[in-house]
Amino acid sequence: MKVSNISKSYGDKPVVKQVSFELPKGKLISFIGPNGAGKSTVLHMIARLIPRDSGTIEVDGLDIGQWKDKELAKRLSILTQHNNVTMKLTVRELVSFGRFPHSGNKLTQEDHLLVEQAIDYMELREFSDRHIDALSGGQRQRAYIAMILAQDTDYIILDEPTNNLDIYHSSQMMKLLRRMCDELGKTIVVVLHDINFASCYSDYIAAFKNGELYRFDTAQALMAPEHLKALYNVEFEIQQTRGKSIAIYY
Structure with a gap:
């Protein structure tokens, strides 16, 4: 996926300004930055949830504006922060929605197999027949990710997947x-507020500030005091733990 010079304004206020980068395939990329930096807006433009004012976003060499909805949904899946399903659904029924771009309402034997595989991969087997409104926050979030996994796209776009989860469930998520990248070859893009999660689990980090791309680099390269201070205007100390960079601010 290639993003070139995308911009977005609301009225006379620019919120994203000439942002460009290319997403390496099969990697986990985190978008970080302070509130209002433009990271979620960029994510939503990539997912075609909001229109761009200018610039191009290419998936497999074709601008996303030229893809038919159904065909794009076979290549790119999106999970936003707020996922409120009002229907009374079991986990299995929810995960089955991920097959809609491929088979519509008539699921094939292959569709059912992929649904069951996604349920197992997200460790939801014991909850598969339970209604999603009876699940804990962490279980419910895993069910939504299982739906995305069943969609079987190359690109997975997640807006704050650890939002409202405690530290244990956030780390498990x-x-x-990370496993989905390493074992299944998925390209995963996430918006995160926890820079240490970004450091420990990402291959690359896209750092945003004031609507601009401050830097796109490896997680190791971006976890430096000077970069983090430039982003957040806070003093940082970096410590190495188990080969990962951990930021401590003060």
Whole structure:
């Protein structure tokens, strides 16, 4: 996926300004930056949830504006922060929605197999027949990720997947996303507020500030005091733990 010079304004206020980068395939890329930096807006433009004012976003060499909805949904899946399903659904029924771009309402034997595989991969087998409104926050988030996994796209776009999760469930979620990259070859893009999660689980980090791309680099390269201070205007100390860079601010 290639993003070239995309911009977005609301009225006379620019929120994203001439942002360009290319997403390496099969990697986990985190978008970080302070509130209002433009990271979620960029994510939503990539997912075609909001229109661009200018610039191009290419998936497999074709601008996303030229893809038919159904065909794009076979290549790119998106999970936003707010996922409120009002229907009374079991986990299995929810995950089955991921097959809609491929088979519509008539699921094939292959569709059912992929649904069951996604349920197992996200460790939801014991909850598969339970209604999603009876699940904990962490279980429910895994069910939504299982739906995205069943969609079987090359690109997975997640807006703050650890939002409203405690530290244990957040770390478990990040470990599952890491596995999806390493074992399934998925290209995963996430918006994160926790820079240490970004450091420990990402291959690359796109750092945003004031609507601009401050830097796109490896996680190791971006976890430096000077870069983090430039982003957040806070003093940082970096410590190495198990081969990962951990930021401590003060």
